[in-house]
Amino acid sequence: MKGRKGSIDEGGVRVPFLIRWPDGIEAGLRVDEIAGAIDLLPTLADIAGIDLIGKKPLDGKSVKPLLDGSAGDWPDREIFSFRPGKGASSVRTQRFRMDTEGQLFDIAADPGQRTDVADQHPEEAARLKKALDAMTAEIHAELGEDDRGFPVGHKAFTLLPARDGVAEGTVVRSNRFPNASFFLEWGSVDDLISWDIDVLEAGDYEATVYYACPQADLGSIVELSFGEATVSAKVTEAHDPPVIGPDHDRVERQESVTKDFRPMTIGKIQLAQGRGPLTLRAKDIPGGQAMEVHSITLRR
Numbered sequence: 001m002k003g004r005k006g007s008i009d010e011g012g013v014r015v016p017f018l019i020r021w022p023d024g025i026e027a028g029l030r031v032d033e034i035a036g037a038i039d040l041l042p043t044l045a046d047i048a049g050i051d052l053i054g055k056k057p058l059d060g061k062s063v064k065p066l067l068d069g070s071a072g073d074w075p076d077r078e079i080f081s082f083r084p085g086k087g088a089s090s091v092r093t094q095r096f097r098m099d100t101e102g103q104l105f106d107i108a109a110d111p112g113q114r115t116d117v118a119d120q121h122p123e124e125a126a127r128l129k130k131a132l133d134a135m136t137a138e139i140h141a142e143l144g145e146d147d148r149g150f151p152v153g154h155k156a157f158t159l160l161p162a163r164d165g166v167a168e169g170t171v172v173r174s175n176r177f178p179n180a181s182f183f184l185e186w187g188s189v190d191d192l193i194s195w196d197i198d199v200l201e202a203g204d205y206e207a208t209v210y211y212a213c214p215q216a217d218l219g220s221i222v223e224l225s226f227g228e229a230t231v232s233a234k235v236t237e238a239h240d241p242p243v244i245g246p247d248h249d250r251v252e253r254q255e256s257v258t259k260d261f262r263p264m265t266i267g268k269i270q271l272a273q274g275r276g277p278l279t280l281r282a283k284d285i286p287g288g289q290a291m292e293v294h295s296i297t298l299r300r
Contacts (some may be wrong), residue, residue, distance in 0.1 A: 008081040010092075035079070078092070082135070093128070151197075162183050166193070172185050186290040199274055200273065202270075205298040205299060208264065209222070209291075210262065217289050220234070230269070231268060231269040
């Protein structure tokens with residue numbers, strides 16, 4: 001199939017779906033009709049006999065009839081794939097997929113999307129192009145600038161991963177892709193790491209940093225601050241685990257390696273309600289680095 005993870009081609013969005021329901025699904029049943037992740041909510045609610053709450057319409061539909069054998073003549077449908085940040089979109093029917101450029105592919109005969117068949121199926125191409133343009137326009141109309149802080153205090157425990165942090169100075173990520181990354185090369189007291197947070201409930205929060213630090217670099221004093229509130233701690237226990245993953249990769253990975261990071265309690269910090277940067281900095285770095293940082297947790 002064409003495409004890989006992150007693309008809107010067949011290889012980027014097509015996955016198998018396995019479901020077990022002994023009282024309602026015949027063992028070994030195979031369903032060939034297409035469905036999407038948008039169908040999970042209405043399907044599971046339908047199976048459980050639960051009424052959905054809310055007035056917003058759902059894009060998905062219950063595929064329970066396909067599972068319990070009551071579907072009858074199941075109508076063809078359109079399932080859209082969309083990547084807002086990339087401006088890419090596609091639409092899939094049971095037989096065809098149309099991509100962002102308006103090319104039409106017969107997925108049943110050509111899952112690799114090698115041959116554009118729009119000229120052979122002009123009516124289908126026109127219909128799907130109109131549907132794709134309408135969907136794209138509708139989604140763009142509802143998208144605005146994402147200016148949200150990371151919510152803290154919505155529940156008692158909040159995890160702030162390095163993925164959502166911003167580093168300044170010499171600090172770098174373990175990989176250019178933020179997911180599953182961590183911060184390293186923290187070598188200067190002028191460096192800092194911050195998270196844009198929105199404290200929903202004021203109060204005292206116990207702050208813990210998940211870190212790695214070799215014996216030779218122990219002794220740094222790190223400080224966490226939010227507004228006028230600060231708390232600090234000294235790195236006194238060495239933790240220098242090896243990276244995990246590459247030795248078992250069958251192909252060279254693009255994602256970050258990881259480690260077994262250790263928690264270190266920084267202390268209790270009083271967070272006022274409101275939005276602002278939660279900042280981690282070093283007051284003293286006697287070795288080559290302060291620490292490597294995987295995440296921070298806040299427990300109210």
